[in-house]
Amino acid sequence: MAGCILTKRLLVLGGSRQALRGLEQILDLGLELVVCDYDPSAPGFDLAHHTILASVYHLDQCLPAIQEFHQKLPLDGVMCLACDVPHVVARIAQSLNLPGIPVDVADLFVDKFAMKERLVASGISVPPYAIVTAAQDLDELLEKWQMLVVKPVDSRGSKGVSILDDRGQAEWAFRHAKEMSPSGRVMAEKFLSGPQLSTESILCDGQAVTPALSDRCYEYLEKYKPFIVENGGDMPSRLSDEILDAVRALISSASKALGVSRGIVKGDIVVHEGRPYVIELAARLSGGYFCTHQIPYSTGVKLVEACARQALGERLEASDWHGKYERFVSTRWLIPSPGVIESVPAASEICGLKGVLAFDSWVSAGDVVGGAENAAASVAMVQATGNTRAEAIAAAQNALDAFTISVKS
Numbered sequence: 231m232a233g234c235i236l237t238k239r240l241l242v243l244g245g246s247r248q249a250l251r252g253l254e255q256i257l258d259l260g261l262e263l264v265v266c267d268y269d270p271s272a273p274g275f276d277l278a279h280h281t282i283l284a285s286v287y288h289l290d291q292c293l294p295a296i297q298e299f300h301q302k303l304p305l306d307g308v309m310c311l312a313c314d315v316p317h318v319v320a321r322i323a324q325s326l327n328l329p330g331i332p333v334d335v336a337d338l339f340v341d342k343f344a345m346k347e348r349l350v351a352s353g354i355s356v357p358p359y360a361i362v363t364a365a366q367d368l369d370e371l372l373e374k375w376q377m378l379v380v381k382p383v384d385s386r387g388s389k390g391v392s393i394l395d396d397r398g399q400a401e402w403a404f405r406h407a408k409e410m411s412p413s414g415r416v417m418a419e420k421f422l423s424g425p426q427l428s429t430e431s432i433l434c435d436g437q438a439v440t441p442a443l444s445d446r447c448y449e450y451l452e453k454y455k456p457f458i459v460e461n462g463g464d465m466p467s468r469l470s471d472e473i474l475d476a477v478r479a480l481i482s483s484a485s486k487a488l489g490v491s492r493g494i495v496k497g498d499i500v501v502h503e504g505r506p507y508v509i510e511l512a513a514r515l516s517g518g519y520f521c522t523h524q525i526p527y528s529t530g531v532k533l534v535e536a537c538a539r540q541a542l543g544e545r546l547e548a549s550d551w552h553g554k555y556e557r558f559v560s561t562r563w564l565i566p567s568p569g570v571i572e573s574v575p576a577a578s579e580i581c582g583l584k585g586v587l588a589f590d591s592w593v594s595a596g597d598v599v600g601g602a603e604n605a606a607a608s609v610a611m612v613q614a615t616g617n618t619r620a621e622a623i624a625a626a627q628n629a630l631d632a633f634t635i636s637v638k639s
């Protein structure tokens with residue numbers, strides 16, 4: 231770690247449970263940590279040197295509080311952790327004259343339609359897509375594309391996203407997406423079959439390095455249809471080097487097309503008939519214990535550190551951020567059936583099981599869990615390793631099986 235930034239003060243938007251490990255990684259760099267979150271009991275506040283109580287999803291709430299803080303104790307950089315607010319980060323950076331990506335670039339990353347328009351204009355492969363203003367539009371698109379993904383233009387965590395392959399459901403799919411869109415806009419895409427990847431890259435002076443490629447696991451696609459609920463991911467990817475190189479090249483040209491030359495880019499990619507397509511890119515670190523746990527365990531690359539150093543204005547060398555090794559690491563999420571949680575085993579019993587690297591659960595007796603409709607459906611996460619991919623997956627599954635919560639439906 232370069233000694234030159236040891237005395238710097240970094241603002242992190244987001245102090246949730248999923249941000250905790252990343253905040254620890256930032257503290258390991260010797261930085262002075264300021265955490266902003268709307269929740270007075272955000273666990274990240276316990277780690278911070280200073281706290282700012284304000285919603286990071288509402289610029290009108292957090293910016294004045296951050297400006298006031300900056301007057302007294304000047305900030306040297308800003309980033310977000312486990313929350314999807316690159317547009318807020320960009321505006322804070324602009325207002326305080328800190329390093330960051332331009333506001334108009336950041337805005338492209340929180341508008342799925344604008345992003346696709348820009349990508350298509352640069353010849354980047356994306357699934358066929360269209361804005362829909364009424365359920366009837368979906369009927370026409372179904373004729374053309376047979377199977378659709380209907381989604382809000384500007385939401386996250388799969389909220390409001392559904393698969394549509396039956397005309398009878400068009401009205402519902404439209405309303406479901408519209409309700410979850412802050413701007414009330416809905417789009418549809420052709421559902422592209424094939425393996426899906428989560429990727430995470432760092433851009434150094436316009437050069438994208440992608441140390442992390444994970445096979446997303448949608449084991450229960452049929453069970454939860456029309457909802458799309460991911461239940462884990464496996465690293466390294468099982469896809470061929472040729473395809474993975476094509477994915478890396480796609481991310482690199484897509485980042486360029488979107489006008490981003492520094493910072494982190496998180497990707498959702500589908501490989502359809504042997505060719506990669508961009509479902510979405512995000513100009514921020516991943517959530518879901520990916521950048522904080524799975525990527526460092528599997529590759530030795532600390533993208534939280536990279537993000538923090540760039541947020542403070544440091545110029546990083548692309549060659550320093552390639553994977554150092556490849557270890558089999560699998561994540562699995564526990565998605566319970568709906569009902570009231572009656573009992574939850576001790577987490578300590580799970581952490582000691584063979585191959586388990588990390589385990590977290592955020593459920594207690596008495597909690598009510600709903601149906602599996604989006605990424606918020608899970609109640610626990612495990613990451614496990616093994617000598618082979620199959621061993622890592624089996625260890626993760628074994629740990630989740632051992633976490634026998636009882637649910638009264």
Ligand SMILES: Nc1ncnc2c1ncn2[C@@H]1O[C@H](COP(=O)(O)OP(=O)(O)OP(=O)(O)O)[C@@H](O)[C@H]1O
Binds near residue numbers: 391500
């Ligand atoms: N055109 C498509 N073809 C195939 N699968 C798709 C398509 N669009 C979306 N999906 C699947 O649905 C998931 C959610 O869609 P999308 O990424 O657009 O919404 P999101 O709210 O950003 O969700 P997430 O936070 O899970 O990425 C994707 O990660 C992908 O697995």
Ligand SMILES: [Mg+2]
Binds near residue numbers: 387498510
């Ligand atoms: Mg997405």
